[in-house]
Amino acid sequence: MPNGEKFARNFSPQFSPYIVQVSPASSSPTLTALGRDGKTNGIFFRTITSDALQGVAAAKYAIDKGFKKLSIIHVNNDFGVNMVAEFSRAYKALGGTIVSDTPYNEKQSSYASEVTAAMAGEPDGLYLVSTPVDGATVARTWISQGGVQKFLLNDGMNSPDFIDSVGADYLKDAYGTSSGTSPTASTDYFNKNYKEFSGIEPSNPAADRSYDAGAIVGLAIAIAGSGDPAKIKDAMYKAVDPAGTPIYAGKQEFAKALGLIKDGKPIRYEGVIGPVSFDKFGDITGPFRLWKIVDGKVTTDGEMTTDDVNALQAKLNK
Numbered sequence: 001m002p003n004g005e006k007f008a009r010n011f012s013p014q015f016s017p018y019i020v021q022v023s024p025a026s027s028s029p030t031l032t033a034l035g036r037d038g039k040t041n042g043i044f045f046r047t048i049t050s051d052a053l054q055g056v057a058a059a060k061y062a063i064d065k066g067f068k069k070l071s072i073i074h075v076n077n078d079f080g081v082n083m084v085a086e087f088s089r090a091y092k093a094l095g096g097t098i099v100s101d102t103p104y105n106e107k108q109s110s111y112a113s114e115v116t117a118a119m120a121g122e123p124d125g126l127y128l129v130s131t132p133v134d135g136a137t138v139a140r141t142w143i144s145q146g147g148v149q150k151f152l153l154n155d156g157m158n159s160p161d162f163i164d165s166v167g168a169d170y171l172k173d174a175y176g177t178s179s180g181t182s183p184t185a186s187t188d189y190f191n192k193n194y195k196e197f198s199g200i201e202p203s204n205p206a207a208d209r210s211y212d213a214g215a216i217v218g219l220a221i222a223i224a225g226s227g228d229p230a231k232i233k234d235a236m237y238k239a240v241d242p243a244g245t246p247i248y249a250g251k252q253e254f255a256k257a258l259g260l261i262k263d264g265k266p267i268r269y270e271g272v273i274g275p276v277s278f279d280k281f282g283d284i285t286g287p288f289r290l291w292k293i294v295d296g297k298v299t300t301d302g303e304m305t306t307d308d309v310n311a312l313q314a315k316l317n318k
Contacts, residue, residue, distance in 0.1 A: 018229040019043065020236065022217055024209035027051050029082030035281030043233050045282035047209040047216070047273065049179040051079060054155060055086030056312060057288040057304045058127070058177045059094055062152050065175050067125045069097045070152070071118040073111075073138055074129035076103035083129055083154065093316055099123045106134055115141045125150040125173075132157060136165035143170050155179065158291065158298050168296030180289040180303060182274030186212075186249035190272040193250075212271035215249065216240065219269055222261050240277050244268035277306065285309040 022045045029052035034040050062070065070091070074080040080103065088098055099121030104114045115138065118126065126142055128135055128151055135157050143149060143166075153176035163171060181187070190211060194202040202208065217232075219239040224231035238244075244266035247257040257267050268275065276284040288309065290302040 020045065020217070020220070020229060020232050022046065022213040022236075024048055024213045025206040028078055029055065029086050030078055032086070032281050032283055033082065035283070040282065042280075042282070043229070045213075045216075045236055045278055047213045047271075047276070047284060048206070049285075049288070050283045051083045052086040053283060053285060053309060053313070054177055054179065054288065055083045055088075056090045056316065057290075057309060058152060058154070059087050059090035059096065060304065060308075060312060061175065061177055061290050062091060062125075062127070063094045063096055065152075067096065067127075067150070067152060069099050069121070069123045070125050070127050071100045071102070071121065071123040072098060072127045072129070073102050073104060073114055073118050073142075074127075075131065075134065076105050080129045084127075087127070087129075090312070090316055104134070104138070106131075108134075108137075111138045111141050112145075114138070115145055115147065118142070119145060119147055124148060125152060127152040128157065129154045130157065132159040132162040132165070136162050139166045139170070149173060152176065163293060163296055163298075168293070171293045171296075174293040175301065176291050176298075177304075178289045178291065180274075180287040181208075182287055182306075184248060184270045184272075184274055186270060186272045187274075189249045208272040211249065212269075212273055212276075215254075215271060216269055218254070219247070219257055219261075219267065222258055223267075237278055239267065239269050240275070241266040241268050242277060246270050246275075275306065277310070279310070279313060285313060 020043050024047045026046055027048050027050055029050055032050045032052035072084055074084045100118050102114045102118045104111055149170055150173040155178040158176055158178050191202050200207055216239045220232050220235035223235035223238050245260055247253050247267050247269045260267050279285050285306055287306050288304040291298050292301045
């Protein structure tokens, strides 16, 4: 995993009790847990999907694909521990059974003991939360010890290196989830114009989500009508109001938004990464790409839409 991604997954900011903070790159489930515990003061938002939500999407996908009894092997760090916690919460609520949950430390020469522990209880599949190199070693060990060849994988395992190392013939029943996007007019504008006015390639990590974060904050300040942090916090939700007039990226669209705000009319910013909404913890709620490995290649199997994620989260948070 690149150092930048490790930072993004594990970074946990210090929260001012007043000033709104928006991250385009902090995906750690710890931030969701802090929000649930009331420790973010309701002022932390992000424009990257929480790994906690990926855990929820993965749980639903697992049930839909017939994983009724799962063993879990996961990397023993903030990302792995917390993502598995969110997955387990949702999976059990949806009727699944976890027969074992085994952490591992990165870059071990062997994972035989972890695999042996995970195989107890006769699971009908393995949920492997890992990185491509370690994950391939774990998967090969699982297969060599006679583990059922049915896998659920996290987004980082969406990798040709993982598939080549394990062997496509052993991954005919391998499924996974990744954060998705829903292209809008903002996506086209961003891809055509971002480098010219920023000097940064639009494909750079978090560039799209950074743009959307800045746009939403700017619109929220306009809606708040002042620098009052409490008003800006409330206005963050109003900038992406599902009942509002769609607003896209670009100078003309932002001018249109300011006119609507002045007239007291609701708006919905539909960004580069797609139309998003924030839940009560400041997380965006989807969409997710559902994929499977077919003939050695990752192939889209479906999508869990923002509305799907919202409905499932609402059910689980009751």
